[in-house]
Amino acid sequence: MVLGIKIIPQNNLGLIETLGKYGRSVESGLQFYIPIIQKVRKVSLAMRPLSLPNYSIITKDNADVSASVTLNYHVTDGVKYQYENTDSVESMAQLVRGHLRDIIGRMDLNEALGSTAKINQELAMAIGDLTNTYGINVDRINIDELTPSKAIQEAMDKQLTADRERVATIAKAEGEAKSIELTTKAKNDALMTTARAEADATKTRADAERYRIDTVQSGLANADTKYFQNQSINAFSDLAKSSANLVVVSTDDASEFGKLPVVGKLLDKGLKQF
Numbered sequence: 426m427v428l429g430i431k432i433i434p435q436n437n438l439g440l441i442e443t444l445g446k447y448g449r450s451v452e453s454g455l456q457f458y459i460p461i462i463q464k465v466r467k468v469s470l471a472m473r474p475l476s477l478p479n480y481s482i483i484t485k486d487n488a489d490v491s492a493s494v495t496l497n498y499h500v501t502d503g504v505k506y507q508y509e510n511t512d513s514v515e516s517m518a519q520l521v522r523g524h525l526r527d528i529i530g531r532m533d534l535n536e537a538l539g540s541t542a543k544i545n546q547e548l549a550m551a552i553g554d555l556t557n558t559y560g561i562n563v564d565r566i567n568i569d570e571l572t573p574s575k576a577i578q579e580a581m582d583k584q585l586t587a588d589r590e591r592v593a594t595i596a597k598a599e600g601e602a603k604s605i606e607l608t609t610k611a612k613n614d615a616l617m618t619t620a621r622a623e624a625d626a627t628k629t630r631a632d633a634e635r636y637r638i639d640t641v642q643s644g645l646a647n648a649d650t651k652y653f654q655n656q657s658i659n660a661f662s663d664l665a666k667s668s669a670n671l672v673v674v675s676t677d678d679a680s681e682f683g684k685l686p687v688v689g690k691l692l693d694k695g696l697k698q699f
Contacts, residue, residue: 429460433467438503440466447508468503472564477518479572482526488534489574492525496566498556505560513559521566524551534573541568 432455433439439451442464451465458465477494484490498517500506506513528547529537537544549566556563 427460428457429463431456431458431465433465436469436471438468438470438500440468440503440507442466447504450503466507468500468507470500470503472497472499475514475518477521479570480522482529484529484532484534484537486533490529490534490537491570491572491574492529492568493570493572494521494525494566495569496521497564498561499564500560501557501562502560505558507560510559513561516559517556517561517563520552520555521548521563524548525568527551529571538571538573541571544568 431439433451433453435453437453439453439456441448441451441456441458443459443462445464448463456465475496475498477496479491479493482490482492498514510516525544525548528544528551532540545566545568548568549563552563552566
């Protein structure tokens with residue numbers, strides 16, 4: 426009997442078929458088989474990356490988004506992988522897409538766009554051991570991108586621009602209001618300061634005038650008759666120098682005329698102050 430020789434590479438599984446029917450599995454290394462009657466298939470057990478093309482998903486609020494998914498998988502059962510499904514990898518991809526549609530379909534657009542980590546976790550849990558049916562295990566799965574449709578992106582850009590303009594308008598209005606508030610406060614403070622200064626000045630002048638009057642009155646109260654007699658003589662002298670042709674005075678107490686110049690000066694200064 427002539428035997429064929431087949432070398433199964435490292436991390437591969439050999440499937441020996443006899444007359445087209447699976448017979449047994451062999452490990453990596455040098456293997457013998459019967460040519461023509463038997464055939465050896467190789468199945469890689471190494472981890473493989475898979476990128477699923479963008480496909481459309483509808484969110485809970487009827488927004489159209491395009492999802493991009495990458496995953497890593499490896500074959501766990503060569504017999505199931507090779508014989509129990511015509512395309513185990515495509516079956517696995519359909520399973521991933523179906524669960525992803527279900528998860529995102531229960532979310533609003535904004536929630537989905539901000540929850541890729543949560544989606545990854547839920548998707549991994551949803552797949553679980555289901556892919557074992559195809560002799561495959563998914564080691565890692567990741568949502569690379571969730572992209573809203575062009576129309577939704579334009580609407581979101583307009584909304585974002587409107588929000589920014591609204592915030593800028595509010596900030597400008599608040600700044601102007603604060604400026605007006607500060608300007609008004611400064612003017613009021615200036616008016617109050619000026620009013621207080623004028624009031625203090627008026628009070629000072631009034632106190633000075635009161636002091637002057639009190640001093641004069643005190644002096645008059647302590648003056649003797651000789652001072653007023655002297656003032657009377659000066660008063661008559663001033664009357665004599667005036668343009669009046671006739672002056673009538675009482676002779677009861679001529680010394681009282683001495684008080685007239687003093688009182689006159691006091692009144693004259695008082696009127697000039699006000």
